Amino acid sequence: MKRVTFIHAADLHLDSPMVGLKHLPQNIFKKLRESTFESFSKLINIAMMKKVDFLILAGDLFDAEDRSIRAQTRFHKEMEKLAEERIPVFAVHGNHDHIEGEWAHLPMPGNVHIFSHQPEMLKFKNDHLTVHLYGFSYPERHVHSRMIDDYQKVNGGDFHIGILHGHFEGSSNHGNYAPFRLVDLKEKAFDYWALGHIHKRAVLSESPPIIYSGNIQGRNKKETGRKGCYLVELTESGHSYEFIETESVIWDEMFIDASAAQTFHEILIECRRAIEEVRQEQKGVLLKLIVENITLTETEKKGIENGELLEILQDEEKDKESFVWIFELDFKVKVEWNRTKLGNESEFFNELFKQSEQLEYLDGSLSTLYSHPTARRYIDGLSEDDKKILAEDAENLLMHLLIKSEVE
Numbered sequence: 001m002k003r004v005t006f007i008h009a010a011d012l013h014l015d016s017p018m019v020g021l022k023h024l025p026q027n028i029f030k031k032l033r034e035s036t037f038e039s040f041s042k043l044i045n046i047a048m049m050k051k052v053d054f055l056i057l058a059g060d061l062f063d064a065e066d067r068s069i070r071a072q073t074r075f076h077k078e079m080e081k082l083a084e085e086r087i088p089v090f091a092v093h094g095n096h097d098h099i100e101g102e103w104a105h106l107p108m109p110g111n112v113h114i115f116s117h118q119p120e121m122l123k124f125k126n127d128h129l130t131v132h133l134y135g136f137s138y139p140e141r142h143v144h145s146r147m148i149d150d151y152q153k154v155n156g157g158d159f160h161i162g163i164l165h166g167h168f169e170g171s172s173n174h175g176n177y178a179p180f181r182l183v184d185l186k187e188k189a190f191d192y193w194a195l196g197h198i199h200k201r202a203v204l205s206e207s208p209p210i211i212y213s214g215n216i217q218g219r220n221k222k223e224t225g226r227k228g229c230y231l232v233e234l235t236e237s238g239h240s241y242e243f244i245e246t247e248s249v250i251w252d253e254m255f256i257d258a259s260a261a262q263t264f265h266e267i268l269i270e271c272r273r274a275i276e277e278v279r280q281e282q283k284g285v286l287l288k289l290i291v292e293n294i295t296l297t298e299t300e301k302k303g304i305e306n307g308e309l310l311e312i313l314q315d316e317e318k319d320k321e322s323f324v325w326i327f328e329l330d331f332k333v334k335v336e337w338n339r340t341k342l343g344n345e346s347e348f349f350n351e352l353f354k355q356s357e358q359l360e361y362l363d364g365s366l367s368t369l370y371s372h373p374t375a376r377r378y379i380d381g382l383s384e385d386d387k388k389i390l391a392e393d394a395e396n397l398l399m400h401l402l403i404k405s406e407v408e
């Protein structure tokens, strides 16, 4: 039976600078700075261990248009490992590493096949079968046209695989590049679609598999959870795929319910328990910890408010190899209020609750930020859920301040 196996990965963003994280302890920052390379090495090891027929990289191999020499050298080395095992690589460039960028060109090893800037078909061949792979590389950063329309199936292959670095229409506001709809991909009647661009992995379709593999390493607090690649097998009778982790540092978020804790010490113990729960062997974890429903007395609470709790927890982790570093500690004191009662009693609260339910005013408040020429290049738009959370947080913050000042 004809059978082909391959690894699908995307959005390596090699040598991501990890902006704004330099304040971390040196060993943690170093691990983070190396993390894109480390996860890439893991990916290559998986490809070799599984003895796949080839590797697909669906764009954004490098983080920036200037492709650091360091990133290119490391990329080259990993590719040579695959060359020794006779594993070819099929890759496209995405919006982050488009062909026009200004960079010192290091030649690609012979086993790496890069698609040109018009959709084209490249062949993989062995003694038993032929696979047709289709793709294109970004000639420049902004490709807004529907490149999918130029993908043409070429008969004669045993399997057909599409590679596309682009935006799934309707999914988010995330850079609307080379947009496509699901029906566009399905119409092509390929056996697999290897997608790149969106960093959160997603299976858009089961049959044929249409998959965003996500990035191989999270690069900021928004890119939480497990990161990796897909190991795929296609046969004449069907297909299977499996997600495999590659990340070396995990970004995570955790909530602790502190309503039962009566002392500072009990909260500290709860935090330590949470830390052990997320700790990963051989990996680092960057954790946002949210301690909710705090009911401590003012004296017991002081150590949380003045930063001592965070300091203790960080101090315990800073020299560990498999660290859990809390980069943000939020705490919420349990304050209860009756919305209906307060609203009826006072016009002020009535107005406040009404405002916090109207999300439209947020657009106005944020418009300066979103129209700022530099800022807008780096930030995504807010979803309805994001807005709701923002409004709720604002209401909570206000209520805490108001109720606190009433008590004092």
Ligand SMILES: [Mn+2]
Binding pocket: 011, 060, 094, 096, 197, 198, 199
């Ligand atoms: Mn990307």
